[in-house]
Amino acid sequence: MKTLNHSVVVFSRNYLPLNQINIKRAIALLVMGKAEPIDFFGDVIIEVRSPSILISVPRCIRLHVSPERMWKMPPVSRKNLLRRDAHQCQYCGNRKNLTIDHIIPRSKGGKHTWNNVVIACVDCNSRKGNKTPTEAGMALATQPKAPMHPAVAFAEHFWQQQNLPLNQEQ
Ligand SMILES: [Zn+2]
Incomplete structure (x- = not known):
């Protein structure tokens, strides 16, 4: 069938x-x-x-x-961060000895949120220390984002595939 x-x-x-x-x-x-x-x-x-x-x-x-x-926003856990950041240091691309980096350090008021936390290797993390990326002269590969609502992600993909003329009135 x-x-x-x-x-x-x-x-x-x-x-x-x-x-x-x-x-x-x-x-x-x-x-x-x-x-x-x-x-x-x-x-x-x-x-x-x-x-x-x-x-x-x-x-x-x-x-x-x-x-x-x-649907609830997934927690900012190591496991979820590794998935989002594809198991790669967001500063140098290293895939080994990974840890969590607070972009704006917690000592400077940086929060443990999706937008302020990335996966980084231990080397980059210690090189950056208590500085912001700008202060440390380090650049992020991508700007970290919170996970997209799965329905929104699916909707974007779905409409891209349909190739339908959009209704201008809506
Ligand atoms: Zn690194």
Whole structure:
């Protein structure tokens, strides 16, 4: 059954594309009344019949609840920082002896936040010491950012792929 390998795009109540799910999961959400089909592209992947119901599964469904509200900003932990910074010192690119660097040192009021913490190797970290990057003459590879809400990240990717003319009125 090739159709059952299709995936369905899930939208939030506010029509924000959230993620892509397996068609079987989409059918379950439709049957349970947790989602409704949206006729976005006008095509139906599959029709599911049983004696009592007929469900048309489109390429997109819309949830009746808003799971995006349940997302919380991940904590600024070593594990999460390593993932964001791709296990690389953000000053020299070294992949060994990694530690956490506060860009504006804590002694100068720098906070333990996504924007002020990067992965750095022990060498760069001690060379920088109690200075800001400017004071130490060191440059960051990229400006550190907080992780993007997964729905926002998915939405950006989704709209890039659709190649649809944007509705100017919205
Ligand atoms: Zn380094």
